[in-house]
Amino acid sequence: MSIKNTFIVPHPPLIVPRVGRGQEIKIEETVKAYDKIARKIAELRPDTIVVATPHSIMYSDYIHISPGKGAKGDFGEFGEPDIKYEADYDTEFVHKLSELAERQDIPAGTLGERKKSLDHGTMVPLYFINKYYTGYKLVRIGISGLSSIDHYDFGRCIADAAEKLNRNVVFIASGDLSHMLKDEGPYGYSDEGPAFDKEVTEAMNSGNFMRFLTFDEEFCEAAAECGLRSFIMMAGALDGRAVNSELLSYEGTYGVGYAVASFEVTGSDDNRRFGRLYGMEEEERINSLRKNEDEYVRLARRTLESYVIHHNKLEKPDNLPSEMLTGKAGVFVSLKMDGQLRGCIGTVSAATECIADEIIQNAISAGMEDPRFNPVTKKELNKIQYSVDVLKESEPIKSISQLNTKQYGVIVKKGRRSGLLLPNLEGIDTPEEQVSIALKKAGINPGDDYAMERFEVVRHN
Known part of the structure; x- marks a missing residue:
């Protein structure tokens, strides 16, 4: 047995009548759509429901699976503490899933639980499901700051666990769409909000899960969505499966997008292995970039590859352009992978004999010493931009009005504290955002007196 049906659902607490009070x-x-899928789940009679x-x-670099025998929760946060839920966890499924993720080198498991109680992203679906069916055990999974493809591959592990344990499983991808559909909504309005909801619901209706994987991170952030990684995990659980896709409803009444969709497994389809297709497209894109990279970028790449593979610091080549061998300047080396930042380290002013040495030093630091990330591994090298x-x-400069985010970077200083932000960042x-981030990096209070400097860069991609 395996996953027979998956569903995308929203989780507004106000949909529960005693919380919504008429809303x-x-x-x-x-x-209506929620009730329809809940009745469908009752017909399927799953052993396990994965939410x-x-x-x-949520961790930046780890997908958390709720541990233990079960958990309780209530809607006290939303004014109704007497609406309570209790769920028994499928501990055997959790153990198998954690084991499979480890084998695939996906950072996931049951470590680091800070809050045991059920969240509203889980309880809202349970409110509808429990009206019609209660004969299941639950597996609750959080999302993370890991890449889209990591979430997709983890979804594949979920399907694998279902098959290995011979479980009848239903997958619920809980998540709202954009929170920026209306001026009177919780986050106001942005053009990206309706645009995101249009594109993502079209993908749901057609079953085009490749679109889930290829949304631009900046676009998603501007739309203030919250469910995409849940949807991508669900897509991974349907890897290689033919599905009957149906968008049952979409509403944005309160300035937040609510979509309900059903994906019924109807067989196998090797053309729907979207993770593999995405990997092939990314490899082609990276190879194209490398064919056109200049000496600055090539030196950064070769440096990090040499250090990761051979544990050696690359010797400075003699055949570099003269400005790299004789010029001095501060240099930042940035790494991106799967559309996300993977490391960035640099120097404000020259710390070595020449620009080439600066690149070599900072390429290693960006890949191995950025405290926000684990060191780059061999298997990641072919994916890095x-x-x-x-x-x-x-x-x-004396005024923030002298900044232009596309042209100038900014340095803020107070005493020994300083913070820098590069120009033209996604x-x-x-300028206000630029300075705010630089102040935060420096640990300077925005209300303090501080000095500002601006600078231009020559960017090599």
């Missing part, structure tokens, strides 16, 4: 009437289509929720424990920023001399659209 649920305005999302009646969502309620992926963005409101369980490099960029090198060579800093020009900075100049003091998601940084205003």
Whole structure:
């Protein structure tokens, strides 16, 4: 046995009548669709229901699976502490899933639980399911800051666990869409909000899970979505499966997108191995970039590859352009993988004999010593995209109005504290955002007196 059906559902607490106090009437289509899938789940009579929720424990580099024999929860946070839920966990499934993820080198498991109680991303689906069926055990999984493909591959492990344990499993991908559909909504309005919801619901209706994998991170952040990684995990659980896709409802009444969709497994389809297809497209894209990389980027890449594979610091080549061998400047080396930052380390001013040495030093640091990430591994090298920023001399400025995020980076200083932000970064659209992030990096209070400098860079991609 294996996964027979998966569902995408939203999790607004107000959909529960005692919490919504009449507000649920305005999302009646969502309620009807929710009841429809709950009745379908009752017909399927699953042994195990797997719920992926963005409101369980979330780590930047680890997918958390809830441990123990079970958990309880209530809607006290939303004014109704007497609405309570209790779920028994499928401990055997959790153990097998953790084991399979470890074999696939996916950072996932039951470590680091900080809050045991059920979250509303889990309880809202249970409210509907439990009206019709209670003969199941639960597996609750959080999302993480890992890449889309990591979540997809983890979804494949879920399907594998179901097959190995001969479980009848239903997968619930809990997640709202954009939170920026209306000015009066919880986060206001952005053009990306409706655009995201249109694209993602079209993907749901057609069963085009490749679209889930290829959304731009900056676009998703601007749309303020919360469910995409749950959906991607679900897509991975359906890897290689033919499905009957149906978008049952979509509403954005309260400025947040609520979609209900069903994906019924109808057989096998080797053309729907989207993780493999995504990997092939990414490899082709990276290879194309490397064919066109200049000497600055090539030196950064070769340096890190040499260090990771051979544990040796690359000797500086003699045939580099003269400006790399004689010029001095601060240099930042940035690494991206699967569309996400993978490391970035640099120097504000020259710390070595020449730009080439600066690149070699900072390429190793970006790959191995950035405290936000684990060291780069051999298997990651072919997926990494490099960029090198060579800093020009900075100049003091008196006002934030003298900044332009596309042209200038910024340095903020107070005493021995300083923070730097490069120019032309994804998601940084205003000088105010730029300075705010630089202050945070420096540990400087925005209300303090501080000095600012601006600088330009020559960016090599």
